Amino acid sequence: MATNDNILIQVSGLKKHYNKGAIKALDGVNIDIRRGEVVVVIGPSGSGKSTFLRSLNLMEEPTGGAIIFNGVDITKKKIRNEQGKVVKLNIDEHRQKMGMVFQHFNLFPHMTILDNMTLAPIQVKGMKKEDAEKLALSLLERVGLADRANAYPIQLSGGQKQRVAIVRALCMEPEVMLFDEPTSALDPEMVGEVLHVMQQLAEEGMTMVVVTHEMGFAREVASRVIFMDAGNILVDTDPKTFFGNPENPRLQDFLSKVL
Amino acid sequence: MGGLIKLSNFAKLSGYAEMFGQGLAITVMLSIGTVVVGALLGIVLALMRMSDIRPLRFLGLDKEGHLRGPGVLTTLSKFNPLSFLATAYVEILRSTPVIVQIAVIYYGIFGVIDLPTFSLFGITKFHRFFPGVVALGMNSGAYLCEIIRSGIQSIDGGQSEAARSLGLNQNQTLRFIILPQAIRNILPAIANEFVVIIKESAVTYTIGVQDIMAVVQSVKGATYLIMEPLLVATALYFCLCFPTSKIIAHFERRMSRGNKR
Ligand SMILES: Nc1ncnc2c1ncn2[C@@H]1O[C@H](COP(=O)(O)OP(=O)(O)O)[C@@H](O)[C@H]1O
Numbered sequence: 420m421a422t423n424d425n426i427l428i429q430v431s432g433l434k435k436h437y438n439k440g441a442i443k444a445l446d447g448v449n450i451d452i453r454r455g456e457v458v459v460v461i462g463p464s465g466s467g468k469s470t471f472l473r474s475l476n477l478m479e480e481p482t483g484g485a486i487i488f489n490g491v492d493i494t495k496k497k498i499r500n501e502q503g504k505v506v507k508l509n510i511d512e513h514r515q516k517m518g519m520v521f522q523h524f525n526l527f528p529h530m531t532i533l534d535n536m537t538l539a540p541i542q543v544k545g546m547k548k549e550d551a552e553k554l555a556l557s558l559l560e561r562v563g564l565a566d567r568a569n570a571y572p573i574q575l576s577g578g579q580k581q582r583v584a585i586v587r588a589l590c591m592e593p594e595v596m597l598f599d600e601p602t603s604a605l606d607p608e609m610v611g612e613v614l615h616v617m618q619q620l621a622e623e624g625m626t627m628v629v630v631t632h633e634m635g636f637a638r639e640v641a642s643r644v645i646f647m648d649a650g651n652i653l654v655d656t657d658p659k660t661f662f663g664n665p666e667n668p669r670l671q672d673f674l675s676k677v678l
Numbered sequence: 679m680g681g682l683i684k685l686s687n688f689a690k691l692s693g694y695a696e697m698f699g700q701g702l703a704i705t706v707m708l709s710i711g712t713v714v715v716g717a718l719l720g721i722v723l724a725l726m727r728m729s730d731i732r733p734l735r736f737l738g739l740d741k742e743g744h745l746r747g748p749g750v751l752t753t754l755s756k757f758n759p760l761s762f763l764a765t766a767y768v769e770i771l772r773s774t775p776v777i778v779q780i781a782v783i784y785y786g787i788f789g790v791i792d793l794p795t796f797s798l799f800g801i802t803k804f805h806r807f808f809p810g811v812v813a814l815g816m817n818s819g820a821y822l823c824e825i826i827r828s829g830i831q832s833i834d835g836g837q838s839e840a841a842r843s844l845g846l847n848q849n850q851t852l853r854f855i856i857l858p859q860a861i862r863n864i865l866p867a868i869a870n871e872f873v874v875i876i877k878e879s880a881v882t883y884t885i886g887v888q889d890i891m892a893v894v895q896s897v898k899g900a901t902y903l904i905m906e907p908l909l910v911a912t913a914l915y916f917c918l919c920f921p922t923s924k925i926i927a928h929f930e931r932r933m934s935r936g937n938k939r
Pocket residue numbers: 437442443444462463464465466467468469470471
């Protein structure tokens with residue numbers, strides 16, 4: 420594999436087995452994700468999409484393979500630092516550079532929107548409270564929710580919650596954003612506002628990995644679409660080929676059911 | 679000791695008003711002390727039960743480091759001594775009568791330890807009060823452990839995932855995300871346990887604590903009246919417990935309203 424400075428995440432031979440290998444949620448996944456790319460992950464239920472996405476920031480601990488993020492294999496418990504000394508890998512340092520957005524939002528219900536957003540910048544990055552709040556407010560402004568800064572999550576609609584979840588992750592100024600079916604729990608009329616924010620983010624050059632069933636989003640926004648089945652990536656191509664000229668019979672079958 | 683209650687007999691009790699007052703104060707102190715000891719013990723027990731320290735974990739892995747299938751070795755590998763001890767403690771204390779536990783703890787522990795005999799707020803002796811707090815606290819610790827554990831486990835797993843994905847470490851997640859929500863969920867249950875403690879504390883007169891029930895016994899010895907002092911005690915306990923549970927219910931309603939906003 421040619422070295423490429425632009426590769427942000429390099430996944431090789433990634434495995435996640437359960438029950439002594441009886442269940443292979445991931446069975447040797449290889450993929451390079453370059454800076455600025457929007458990778459959309461599509462596949463039937465149970466094919467390993469969530470497991471793949473959640474392995475990238477080690478929410479799931481893989482049972483084999485490597486994930487090289489910014490040049491560090493984050494699946495290792497111990498790594499060599501710049502001085503060549505063996506030290507314990509601190510996964511939190513890497514996670515804060517990978518924003519994650521969940522199907523069920525997972526906002527903190529006991530905190531205001533502003534506190535939801537500033538908690539990690541203050542506690543993890545040691546940012547000053549005023550600076551964190553300024554950043555949070557400007558992000559809220561961008562998604563049209565500046566007036567809800569002091570509301571609690573329960574006071575927001577689903578679409579508003581998910582927009583807050585996105586800007587909460589952005590508040591950590593991540594290098595990549597991971598989305599796991601961000602619109603699947605929304606009422607249909609709210610899907611558009613969330614996809615719109617994601618599209619804006621993509622246009623600004625954010626690196627994104629998006630698990631979704633929104634084929635329109637994949638077609639228009641993705642730089643690459645991958646098709647997963649039974650823990651493997653079967654297809655990895657540009658959206659035009661993916662939808663216009665799918666060669667893989669499993670993908671053809673899948674598309675005929677969802678389109 | 680006639681069973682008939684005469685109004686005039688209550689007049690005879692007026693001389694014991696101060697004693698009843700002190701008994702009441704001791705019951706309140708005892709209950710507060712118990713809920714504090716019980717909560718601390720409950721936290722320790724809950725952490726033990728939720729811990730994942732398995733010294734025999736390696737037995738569950740085969741040569742290549744993969745998990746073995748079901749079997750004796752896998753069962754052994756899951757053994758968690760801290761959790762086992764805490765679970766045994768909780769189950770034993772929840773399956774035996776308080777009055778027996780209190781006697782066992784009193785004669786078992788305080789039969790061999792000599793406590794200092796200083797006076798507590800001028801109304802009782804430390805060595806008569808402290809064993810009651812310890813014995814009741816050990817009992818309610820078992821119940822509070824389960825309240826705390828279910829409170830923490832009731833927090834959706836997505837909460838800690840979201841926190842960890844933002845880069846917060848395990849301690850920060852517990853401190854800023856899990857505990858504030860868990861405490862809010864379990865405060866009503868802890869307050870209800872407090873009312874239970876007030877009522878159960880009445881058995882500690884059997885180990886020499888000078889609470890309301892002990893005053894009843896002294897008055898009975900001095901005046902040969904039983905129903906009258908018992909009715910006074912009934913009234914005192916009711917005046918402690920009824921308003922407390924009403925206040926709790928009020929806050930519970932207010933909190934759930936806050937959540938539904
Ligand atoms: N904790 C687990 N234990 C056993 N099997 C699991 C566990 N988590 C996920 N799996 C299995 O892994 C496979 C992939 O799951 P997932 O990544 O959630 O699929 P998707 O997100 O594509 O629907 C499924 O077959 C699922 O049953």
